[in-house]
Amino acid sequence: MLPLALLLVFLNGRIIVASKSTIDTLPGFSGDLPFKLETGYVGVGDLDDVQLFYYFIESERSPKEDPLLLWLSGGPGCSGFSGLVYEIGPIMFNYANSSGNKPTFLLNPYSWTKVANIIFLDQPVGTGFSYAKSWQGYETGDISSAAHTYEFLRKEVSNGNEVGHEPPLNLKGYVLGNPFTGPTYDLNSRIKFAHRMALISDTLYESTKINCKGEYVQVDPSNAPCVENLQEVTECTQNIFYDQILEPKCSTTSPNPKIFKWDQNFDGENFLDVLHHPTKPQCRIYNSLFSNIWANDKTVQNALHVQEGTIKDWERCNQSLSSSYTDDVSSSVDYHRNLTKKNLRALVYSGDHDMLVPYVGTQEWIRSLNLNVDYNWRPWLVNGQVAGYTEAYTKKAYTLTFATVKGGGHTAPEYKPLECLAMMDRWFAYYYL
Known part of the structure; x- marks a missing residue:
């Protein structure tokens, strides 16, 4: 989610x-x-x-x-x-x-x-x-x-x-x-959005819509024309920052072109542990560095009256929840x-x-x-x-x-x-x- x-x-x-x-x-x-x-x-x-x-x-x-x-x-x-x-x-x-x-x-x-x-x-x-x-x-x-x-x-x-x-x-x-x-509305709509924002061509959009019959998430792998179209869409959009398409994509990981971007982890980005990567001022995603540093400071936790010993490391978004959280x-x-x-x-x-x-x-x-x-x-x-x-x-x-x-x-x-x-x-x- x-x-x-x-x-x-x-x-x-x-x-x-x-x-x-x-x-x-x-x-x-x-x-x-x-x-x-x-x-x-x-x-x-x-x-x-x-x-x-x-x-x-x-x-x-x-x-x-x-x-x-x-x-x-x-x-x-x-x-x-x-x-x-x-x-x-x-x-x-x-x-x-x-x-x-x-x-x-x-x-x-x-x-x-x-x-x-x-x-x-x-x-x-x-x-x-x-x-x-x-x-x-x-x-x-x-x-x-x-x-x-x-x-x-x-x-x-x-x-x-x-x-x-x-x-x-x-x-x-x-x-x-x-x-x-x-996924029915939100993930499928990424194709239409990409077309409206000129990220994919009219020809590719129409071909994808016809071949995939409007379903871009639960794709039949035997539907070769649809799979091929979605690979082309991926090539056009894999370097786009999904949070705000006008801003730079700052992930240090290499995208896998065989994975459909709109069908993997919903955030469209392998979230970085920005404490261990070089920062770039223009990359908004690295702003979370400040909250991680600040909230993990014991002086801060004392000021907020956080119960001592209840958490190991504070994270802005706790990615480890995925192992214990049920969708x-x-x-x-x-x-x-x-x-x-x-x-x-x-x-x-x-x-x-x-x-x-x-x-x-x-x-x-x-x-x-x-x-x-x-x-x-x-x-x-x-x-x-x-x-x-x-x-x-x-x-x-x-x-x-x-x-x-x-x-x-x-x-x-x-x-x-x-x-x-x-x-x-x-x-x-x-x-x-």
């Missing part, structure tokens, strides 16, 4: 926390923090065996009136800290003035905490600073991870309220950023379809230069929900300039807004912070984009 940004939006919510600490200063940030930061653990599962670590940051505008968001970085295995420092949090690494083992921070002028309270959660267990008290606790998957997240903050609060779960929370909606739903939900589209029966608002946004989860596949599964059209495709603006395009749908009390972020990559707020903050501010305020 791909990294994605999933947020649940609540108003007037409260959580019961087993252990929490207010953080006034952080290593690498000069002076006191100009925002309220709280960290802690919440026990979930049998006998609270799983301890989920979180960062809570209060809204800088009106904490009591602004919504409360739960941010899940996805992966699975990517820490909430990744979303905090690389996408939507109030601090980010100061790359120009960081060196050696001393990363420093500066304030993010486009933090979403300017309009919302946010909880950044390390989930599933084994992600970031979250841990289990027993080895059995590390055996998890899509379903059990969702259950743990539900227990953490009543993720499926609308269902919980119906059966009297406490505390009741006023669930308003959810947001999905470049979300992976399943037991092949597609989430039916879950989205069930949500259309509720009184909820949804925002789905896509960086339009993301080839990991192309916007065209996201459009396809949204349209499969058979919603009514509220308004058709049109531009949305920031400072008088086109920031992307949007369309909206309704079904009784349910509404869904889809938006592209022009020039955005897989983590759209990382690439277009001003535009994404404007998008969220308008959506929270019930304005059209």
